[in-house]
Amino acid sequence: MIRTLSQRVAVRLPFSVQQRQLLLYWLVLLIPLPLAVYTIGLGRYPIAPGEVIDALVRFVVDPPEAGAQPDLVYNVVTRIRLPRITAALLIGANLAVTGVAFQGIFRNPLVDSNILGVTSGAGFGAALALLLSAGAGIVQLSAFGFGLLAVLLAYSISRLYYSAPLLVLTLVGILIGSFFGSLTSVLKYIADPLDSLPAITYWLLGGLTDVTLADVPLLAIISLAGMVFMWAMRWRLNVLSLGDHEALALGLNPARLKLLIILFSTLMTSVAVSVGGVIGWVGLVIPHAARTLVGPDHQRLIPATMAMGASFLLVIDTLSRTLWATEVPLGVFTGLVGVPLLLVILRINKTGWK
């Protein structure tokens, strides 16, 4: 059972639980945009928020013609930082909302969208392409494809067993994930230790250093489509989280809905991993944090999770590129920050699982 922070401390605070959750909800939704504008200005070449806004407005309303030589601020804002920050927002929202969707349909607060092996599959796909010295585009495509393949395998294999479909699917997902993890280890073992091994290792740690404007369109299309889908599922996820039996009794088709949710989640996670590498913990930490703030109702939880995931990854990415002269890989940082954060949240909630 997961209780929210506001449900626990209801007696001590002045507003009612409902008012407080509503207030926090809108607060959480409003954070990403100003945060993005502020963090674009941060870095080796600091830019004031006013200038950032000016450059962004020009980028949208009046972009300089091809061949023209725009000023330095405009270049830094739109060519270097905007793609990276857009990617951080989209990937963060992606990983967080698929986490909340998976926790809902698996009725398990300890899973995220990686439970069916998508990240391990994508990692293998990227490592394979890197081993063959493929270009950045091929690496992304291979990661995306193998991410989908891993989940497809897990889903199809689990259909061969009769009992407790959800449990079998989880188990097979973990097995497929481990299998692709072993395959990746094989690739690392045979990789050239001076050339492709560092590339594979670095990719697997995750990071947005190499994101360019060209990476954004596919990521944006799949992410936005996925987020719209998840938002459309916001009521159904409430009912699905009660279990198949009750969802059926309330007139839903849980098998079909869960398949759709798994499909969209896998597309979203695959595209996120293909651009940003393996970034763990967002899909587990953010849903818990969001539930603590706005409650378990997916009508608010879905938008709140997207906003919080976007903000979280943006902050982590900004820290990773500004704290030290060399960047700390993003996947390392999300773990270093995310795990203590999750421990704190669980402590606040005094979560009593049975």
Place this chain on the structure above:
Amino acid sequence: MLEARNIHYAYVADQPVLQGVSLTVPGKTVVYLLGHNGCGKTTLLEILGGVRAPQRGEVRLDGQNVHHLPSHQRAQRVGLVPQLHIPVFAYTVRELVLMGRTPYLKLLGTPGRADYEIADEAIEQVGLSHLRHRAYTDLSGGERQLAMIARGLAQQTDVLLLDEPTAHLDPRNQRLVLETVVALAEQSVSFVISSHNPNSALLYAQQVIVMKGGRVVADGSPASVLTEDTLSHAYDMPVEVIYNADRVARAVMPRRTNGANSHEHHVRVF
């Protein structure tokens, strides 16, 4: 009117759970379903509710085959309140009851003002208004059961199937739930209630169906069904029915294994 004809079901081949069950539930009626553990009550309710398809036979609601209706239409007409509910996420009572409105929502819709009003009214009917905004994971077993029944009421169906609705309730809450049920049955809804309590059937049922080993062994008015012979046969143990001065059955009691109920030896009538 809900009619089941010759329902057969087996979870494992050669181990039938239901072997040709037929029954009729007229409108505005409270029907009790009695029978030993494992006699197929829950399976039968799931089949009647359209959640599980029978392997043979059919269920008709006002002439329409329940299993051929689109699922949201079926859920607008037959509701099923399950026996045990294991909560994972701490929805409030109101959020839980609102989920009963799901069959009425458009494809991408969420509950509107009217749905909230119906949910609040259902919560009021089971006497949980003061707990409306509490997490239902924090409620007692009985209160949680009441919340689940409120969700069934919010579903506004013609027939509501309750699987052991009073199993975790104290006598006062049992009375609250069952009198709510009787009042609603007088208005519009029919109830099928599975239970291990023949005394509740005596008090509240208009029709009692007794099952044994996947078959119906008795079906009729409480007076005709709740007899010592029928119940002793159904539960495979000696049962005593206690009548009042007007020969109306008032209580059903098991007999102790070692002959007569032992306290009778010590009571002298002066």
